[in-house]
Amino acid sequence: TELLLSQSCIWWPMVREGRTLVSCGIKAMKTSGNDLIWLQKREMLLKPHSRVQVFEGAEDNLPDRDALRAALAIRQLAEGLTADDLLLVLISGGGSALLPAPIPPVTLEEKQTLTKLLAARGATIQELNTIRKTLSQLKGGGLAQAAYPAQVVSLILSDVVGDPVEVIASGPTVASSHSVQDCLHILNRYGLRAALPRSVKTVLSRADSDPHGPHTCGHVLNVIIGSNVLALAEAQRQAEALGYQAVVLSAAMQGRGAPAAHRDDRYQCHGHPPLVSEASVMA
Numbered sequence: 001t002e003l004l005l006s007q008s009c010i011w012w013p014m015v016r017e018g019r020t021l022v023s024c025g026i027k028a029m030k031t032s033g034n035d036l037i038w039l040q041k042r043e044m045l046l047k048p049h050s051r052v053q054v055f056e057g058a059e060d061n062l063p064d065r066d067a068l069r070a071a072l073a074i075r076q077l078a079e080g081l082t083a084d085d086l087l088l089v090l091i092s093g094g095g096s097a098l099l100p101a102p103i104p105p106v107t108l109e110e111k112q113t114l115t116k117l118l119a120a121r122g123a124t125i126q127e128l129n130t131i132r133k134t135l136s137q138l139k140g141g142g143l144a145q146a147a148y149p150a151q152v153v154s155l156i157l158s159d160v161v162g163d164p165v166e167v168i169a170s171g172p173t174v175a176s177s178h179s180v181q182d183c184l185h186i187l188n189r190y191g192l193r194a195a196l197p198r199s200v201k202t203v204l205s206r207a208d209s210d211p212h213g214p215h216t217c218g219h220v221l222n223v224i225i226g227s228n229v230l231a232l233a234e235a236q237r238q239a240e241a242l243g244y245q246a247v248v249l250s251a252a253m254q255g256r257g258a259p260a261a262h263r264d265d266r267y268q269c270h271g272h273p274p275l276v277s278e279a280s281v282m283a
Helices: 002-006 033-038 065-079 108-120 125-134 142-147 180-189 198-209 228-241 265-269
Strands: 020-025 086-091 151-157 220-226 245-248 279-282
Touching: 065 142, 108 125, 108 198, 125 180, 125 198, 142 151, 180 198, 220 228, 228 245
Parallel strands: 020 086, 086 151, 151 220, 245 279
Antiparallel strands: none
């Protein structure tokens, strides 16, 4: 980012003239400048008078006031772009907590409470993100909509099996395919519809007549640059280069994978021959 923003002239085939701005919604380990120096990672420190602005927030992966302030700053930046500008967005898992911007009159605390109640009752990440997107200014394509007519390139590190871009970080640059009825179905399933705050009911009623988020994101390019599939493919390539017979059992395992990783009888039961001794099993 520092190198990109330091260039006086940046060539990009999608952009004629204008600014290139970088917006990040990525989760990183909390590390101080002294820690980076001790780790001999001085190049990761911002240079004096840097044009890069860093916001810290979402401690313990929970949205908070600091993350809200960052989200609103990113929205303001995006809304100021023109058709000659490029918005480069960096996204990873944890982006949902890092970019909380509830649609008024919903407050951050109300959205947090609803999310916690859903999670406590067993809602899936897909269901949680469906609710988050409907109540958010930036999720479900909201960031892309705010940046229009600027062109948007989103580089995504996936933490979701199957790499559905609309689910990762609740898809700030991906138009939402969910409706208010989907949200109501989820809330009914977990017995929360009757207990909704009035503000949430207000936003849902508005969204029913005026769907939130862009209908299309033709000005956006979403690219998966890191995922379980990509990591497994590279691990297999490296293992084979060392002379191993490398086998990728699955790229879709969830939960604890140790039992499957340490037993080759599951591999054999799928019709494969027994593994040779110099074998590497990956999942």
